[in-house]
Amino acid sequence: MNFTIFDYFIVTAYIILIFYSGSFVKKYVGNMADFLVANRSMGFHLGLVSLLSSEIGIITYMYLSEAGYKNGFVALMIGIPFFIVFVFLGKTGFIVKPLMDMKIMTLPELFQKRFGRGIRFLSALLMAIGGIINFGVFPGIEANFINTITGIPHKYVFFTMVVMLTIVLIYTALGGMVSVIITNYIQFILLSLGMVFIAIVGVVNMGWGNIVASVSKNFGEKGFNPFIGDFGWNFIVWQLLFQLSVLAVAPFITMRIFSAKDTKTGRKIFTWSSIMFLARAVIPVFWGILALSYFTLNPGKPSNPMDAVPLMILNITPKGILGLVFASLLAASMSTYASYLLSWSSVISQDIIGVVANKLRGGKDLPNKTQMIISRGTMLAVMIFIVWWSFFYHFQGLVFFYLMLSGNLYLAGTLVSAIGGIYFEKKKFGLFRARSGGAYFAFILGAMVVAWYFFPQGFRNLFPDFIKNLYPSDPIKSGSVLGYWSYIIAAGGMIVGSFLHNLLQPIKNEREM
Amino acid sequence: MKGYTIFWELLLIFSISTFTIMSIIIIFKGLEELKDVFRQLKKNLEKK
Numbered sequence: 001m002n003f004t005i006f007d008y009f010i011v012t013a014y015i016i017l018i019f020y021s022g023s024f025v026k027k028y029v030g031n032m033a034d035f036l037v038a039n040r041s042m043g044f045h046l047g048l049v050s051l052l053s054s055e056i057g058i059i060t061y062m063y064l065s066e067a068g069y070k071n072g073f074v075a076l077m078i079g080i081p082f083f084i085v086f087v088f089l090g091k092t093g094f095i096v097k098p099l100m101d102m103k104i105m106t107l108p109e110l111f112q113k114r115f116g117r118g119i120r121f122l123s124a125l126l127m128a129i130g131g132i133i134n135f136g137v138f139p140g141i142e143a144n145f146i147n148t149i150t151g152i153p154h155k156y157v158f159f160t161m162v163v164m165l166t167i168v169l170i171y172t173a174l175g176g177m178v179s180v181i182i183t184n185y186i187q188f189i190l191l192s193l194g195m196v197f198i199a200i201v202g203v204v205n206m207g208w209g210n211i212v213a214s215v216s217k218n219f220g221e222k223g224f225n226p227f228i229g230d231f232g233w234n235f236i237v238w239q240l241l242f243q244l245s246v247l248a249v250a251p252f253i254t255m256r257i258f259s260a261k262d263t264k265t266g267r268k269i270f271t272w273s274s275i276m277f278l279a280r281a282v283i284p285v286f287w288g289i290l291a292l293s294y295f296t297l298n299p300g301k302p303s304n305p306m307d308a309v310p311l312m313i314l315n316i317t318p319k320g321i322l323g324l325v326f327a328s329l330l331a332a333s334m335s336t337y338a339s340y341l342l343s344w345s346s347v348i349s350q351d352i353i354g355v356v357a358n359k360l361r362g363g364k365d366l367p368n369k370t371q372m373i374i375s376r377g378t379m380l381a382v383m384i385f386i387v388w389w390s391f392f393y394h395f396q397g398l399v400f401f402y403l404m405l406s407g408n409l410y411l412a413g414t415l416v417s418a419i420g421g422i423y424f425e426k427k428k429f430g431l432f433r434a435r436s437g438g439a440y441f442a443f444i445l446g447a448m449v450v451a452w453y454f455f456p457q458g459f460r461n462l463f464p465d466f467i468k469n470l471y472p473s474d475p476i477k478s479g480s481v482l483g484y485w486s487y488i489i490a491a492g493g494m495i496v497g498s499f500l501h502n503l504l505q506p507i508k509n510e511r512e513m
Numbered sequence: 514m515k516g517y518t519i520f521w522e523l524l525l526i527f528s529i530s531t532f533t534i535m536s537i538i539i540i541f542k543g544l545e546e547l548k549d550v551f552r553q554l555k556k557n558l559e560k561k
Contacts, residue, residue, distance in 0.1 A: 043546035043549065043550075044542075044546075045538075045539045045542040045543040045545075045546050046543045046546040046547060046550065048539050048543075049539055049540075049543045073517070073518070073521040076521055076524055076525070079524075079528065181547070181550065182547065185543055185544070185547055188536070188539075188540065188543075189540055192532070192533075192536035192540070195532070196529060196532065196533050196536075199529055200529075208522070212518055216514075221514055224514050224517040224518060224521070225514065225517055226517075272535070275528075275531045275532070275535060276532060276535060278528050279528040279529065279531065279532035280532075282524060282525060282528040282529075283528065283529065283532065286525060
């Protein structure tokens with residue numbers, strides 16, 4: 001075991017503090033609106049804390065540091081699209097301002113308003129599938145990380161993960177967004193300390209000159225020049241579109257922004273998040289580069305690249321501080337789990353089960369209490385699924401591409417339909433006015449492009465040649481290409497589908513919309 | 514290659530230093546806002 005008694009004390013004290021804060025806020029939560037968006041009372045600084053805490057977890061450190069470890073400095077490119085898109089959204093209010101002005105809780109609600117119940121259901125279904133298979137790899141990767149850092153034998157890691165997830169489930173279910181806000185705050189203090197600490201100790205330990213020399217030795221110019229590897233123009237175009245859709249329409253982000261007390265605060269959070277999210281990508285990628293340098297300079301290079309960063313942290317962290325660093329990493333993860341659980345369970349309970357129940361009950365919504373029970377039951381079901389998926393799924397290629405493309409399953413259709421529903425829903429657009437036919441095409445076609453990435457090779461071989469020829473020969477190496485094509489095809493689907501819908505079934509009066 | 518190295522170095526310095534400064538600011542100001550959230554929720558609870 002790598003921990004001293006002091007380290008165990010710090011980690012245990014942290015878990016007790018988090019659990020206590022979750023149960024403490026229970027008495028303040030009155031109804032579904034309190035539960036989901038904390039009565040829209042979150043200010044600018046707290047909004048920023050909340051957004052960052054939920055978007056930084058051990059999984060974030062792992063997939064970003066893996067990219068740095070396997071590619072060198074060029075992987076730092078990952079941070080740049082975040083920066084550009086956050087500034088763009090904050091300054092222009094594109095998509096996010098109309099959404100905040102409408103005061104909707106989840107994006108599928110917008111789709112129901114604009115395109116009808118069917119699109120709300122389809123969008124929520126794709127969101128749930130894409131979101132949960134994305135979320136589903138978190139526990140497995142994190143189990144590996146925790147195992148390496150603490151020295152807990154492999155046979156107990158599953159148990160550790162279940163304990164951690166159970167704690168998250170309890171405090172999230174107890175307090176909803178309110179408990180997420182308070183725990184996020186505690187966690188942000190720890191995670192920001194930990195992130196900067198590891199980066200600085202790493203540089204002091206290895207020296208900048210050695211770090212540059214290690215990247216040069218392992219990758220040559222490919223480690224420095226982004227335009228000759230996997231992080232060139234294809235990557236930039238895809239990531240700009242992808243980040244635009246994540247930041248403007250992904251439920252785990254929009255839930256944070258919709259909790260801001262007004263539209264102005266929400267936009268301000270976006271603008272300032274640009275700098276923080278640049279660092280959120282850059283610092284963990286740099287850890288990967290530090291690990292590469294560490295194992296170039298020292299013996300003991302791990303056979304599994306995912307072990308490189310935890311092993312480096314273990315080796316460079318001074319004794320007695322490991323518990324604090326570990327608590328900071330754990331802190332980051334717990335808020336991410338809580339936020340994702342809350343987002344995906346609300347999509348399933350409100351937009352899938354809620355829509356079906358509403359139809360069955362002749363247009364009447366479920367009572368508040370039943371909605372709460374369904375929401376909590378869904379959280380438990382999601383939790384069980386992700387633990388199972390984590391141990392079932394085997395990766396090919398970078399984890400980064402798996403995570404981005406699983407999000408892309410619903411994000412291409414969601415972005416295109418949100419733009420259509422907000423900006424192209426007026427009569428003046430004539431035959432190109434956004435209609436539900438276009439939204440169906442956008443969601444289905446957008447998802448079909450990236451679904452190819454997740455099919456096993458044997459399954460891909462079952463398709464006829466003319467379909468196989470439409471896709472890149474090696475989808476694992478062509479993640480960026482599949483990514484940006486999903487947006488182009490979804491946009492084409494929206495235009496053609498809306499055109500056909502308007503042509504075959506014109507709107508006779510505005511009430512039909 | 515040297516040009517790229519300088520760019521990555523500047524990007525790292527900018528990211529780490531701004532992240533540190535902003536983290537300190539939002540931790541202190543966030544605490545005030547956290548108190549406001551609870552005041553608001555408590556008021557709502559009393560009204561009910």
